[in-house]
Amino acid sequence: MAFRDMLGGLPRKPVPLIAAGVVLAVGVFGVTWWMGRQAFETTDNAFVQADTVAVAPQIDGYVTEVLVSDNAVVAAGQVLARIDAAAIEAKLAQAEANAQALEAAVRAVDDKARLEEAMIAQRAAGLDSARAEAQLAQAEMDRYDRLSREGWVSAQRVQTVKAGARQAQAAVAQAQATLEAERRTAEALGSARAQTLAQAAGARASVEQARIDLSRTEIRAPVAGVVGARAVRPGQYVRPGATLMSIVPVGQAYVVANFKETQVARLSIGQSVEIRADAFGGQTLTGRIESFAPATGAEFALIPVENAVGNFTKIAQRLPVRIAVDDGQSLAGALRPGLSIQVKVDVRQTPGPTFAEALAAPGHQAHAR
Structure with a gap:
């Protein structure tokens, strides 16, 4: 009885007031939620x-150095790793020697071409001389032919002069053939020079490719950032396209x-x-x-x-x-x-x-x- 009396002595809140508070709270929450959904x-x-960006090598070889660690901050162009460059250096030296040999071959063809120009000039002069000799022999043959008809020279002498004229004409033909041969030789040298020039250009391209491959032995950061997923270690053999790390x-x-x-x-x-x-x-x-x-x-x-x-x-x-x-x-x-x-x-x-x-x-x- 005493406990009930104590409860009866406490002030009681009216039920309608509590219900109104709950409704108000729900209403405020609903309005706030609706306004938030609208905004x-x-x-x-x-x-x-x-x-x-995935970092991958462009050449194959053994990794000699890895210059960055996991989560390292790197700048664009910074060297991340190096690949053994000995084999590529040897290829570069071989390519340079081949290029030098072919450039020398081009110069040799040019020297031969200059020599052929001189030979053509010499053969042309020889042809002119042979034609002059043939004209002289023809004139002498005509003169002796007239004298022979008048009885001033013997038939044997006329035959000798005619033989000389025929020899002079043969000399002209030979000189023409020799000149044509020299000209064809010069044309062949022109083709050989073009071929050698093409080979020299290919050799220079090989030198440039070897230099590019040599530069690619240093793997550089394509962008600035932080290194992640580093999967490369010194001594590892890598191939082009294999992901070494990410930036x-x-x-x-x-x-x-x-x-x-x-x-x-x-x-x-x-x-x-x-x-x-x-x-x-x-x-x-x-x-x-x-x-x-x-x-x-x-x-x-x-x-x-x-x-x-x-x-x-x-x-x-x-x-x-x-x-x-x-x-x-x-x-x-x-x-x-x-x-x-x-x-x-x-x-x-x-x-x-x-x-x-x-x-x-x-x-x-x-x-x-």
């Missing part, structure tokens, strides 16, 4: 990405948020985005919508979904949206590819093309940095 589109299906340009990370197709109608290029990463606790970053993917994520899957089946169930698809992180933020450089992100897009303004407009005219997808 923002959110998703936690978002991740940090970066244009990671992540962490200062150029961006966010890819996968929004439902029921959300993208309110999105537009340039809208402000609040970015929250679990790794940063309660700290946030800001960014802007940069572009929309040309297809849903399912279309880029290794095994695309086949919807033309009898047991089809409609599921809201996800569309990747690229979000650029605003510059000048201290946490921007701390974003690492693969981090989970929550994004909240302010859809109260449409500073650029909407999703439908951007996809209808891809050129409108301007970068919104």
Whole structure:
């Protein structure tokens, strides 16, 4: 009885007052939630990405040095590793010697060509001399022929003069043949020179290729960033195309948020985005919508979904949206590819093309940095 008396002595709150408070709280929460839904589109299906570059050798050989460690910060052009260059240096020396020999062969052909020019001039002079001798012999033969008809010279003498004239004509023919042979020799030298020049050009190309291969024994960073997934060690034999390590340009990370197709109608290029990463606790970053993917994520899957089946169930698809992180933020450089992100897009303004407009005219997808 005493306990009941004590309870009876406590003040009691009216039930209607409590119910009104609950209704008011639910109403405030509902209004806040509805206003938030009207002003923002959110998703936690978002991740940090970066244009990671795989580093691979362009020649084969044994690795002599690895000059970087895991997670090392590297600059563009920095030497990451070296491949044994002895064999390539030998190839370069051989190519240079071959090129020098062929260049000397070109000079030898040029010397022969100059000699042939002199020989052609000499043969041409000999032909002129033979023609002059033939003209003289022909004139003498004509004179002796007249004298023979008048009885002043013997027939034997006429025969001797005629033989001399025939010899002079034969000498002219021989001189012409010799001159033609020299000219053909000069033409052959021209063809030989062209062939040798082509061989010399090929040899110089081999020298240049050997020099390029020698420069490739030093594997350099194609971009600035942080080394990751380093799989190369000294003494390892590597082949062209094999991934030795990756370089992540962490200062150029961006966010890819996968929004439902029921959300993208309110999105537009340039809208402000609040970015929250679990790794940063309660700290946030800001960014802007940069572009929309040309297809849903399912279309880029290794095994695309086949919807033309009898047991089809409609599921809201996800569309990747690229979000650029605003510059000048201290946490921007701390974003690492693969981090989970929550994004909240302010859809109260449409500073650029909407999703439908951007996809209808891809050129409108301007970068919104």
